[in-house]
Amino acid sequence: MAYEFQVTQDSTDPHNLADWWAETLGWEVEPQDEAFIRRMISEGHATEDDTKTHNGALVWKAGAAIRHPDRPRVLFQWVPEEKSAKNRMHLDVRVGDDDVDAVVRKLVARGATVLHTGRQGPVAWTTLTDPQGNEFCVSP
Structure with a gap:
């Protein structure tokens, strides 16, 4: 079910x-x-x-x-x-064909904070926090 x-x-x-x-x-x-x-x-x-x-x-x-x-x-x-600790679960925002760096810049301008970028093989992402400190990732 x-x-x-x-x-x-x-x-x-x-x-x-x-x-x-x-x-x-x-x-x-x-x-x-x-x-x-x-x-x-x-x-x-x-x-x-x-x-x-x-x-x-x-x-x-x-x-x-x-x-x-x-x-x-x-x-x-x-x-x-x-919020007092790292999220144990987070959202991954997949932006498809949009320019990830441009999306990240817009999010930062609206109150997000970049934590780091990551890469595993061909897959890259940027980890950010929303205005209340909740982690999320942006990737293609």
Whole structure:
């Protein structure tokens, strides 16, 4: 039996990180239903403290997701603590025919940090961190 999955990333600022990754991957931030959120509050299932305003919309404070119709959903989940160690799992962003160095320069201009470049045989990659310090690689 095959299962579906989503990738979940802990974050101290999930909505801004979701925005960053949606732009990086060319995906969209999953919309949140403001009417549903308000109903959950009015029915006592949630409180105003469970929400925040992001880009002018009422959203759940606990997280934000990005999506692409042909890919697993990525959820950015709020946690109170900053990242403290190397990721045990990371995303590899494959840019195909795009110029890897140009993509890396754009990502750095938007807040990523280059950690190092690597090569194994004919395969080369650049390892970076996103604005919250999560490692990821960019390769052709």
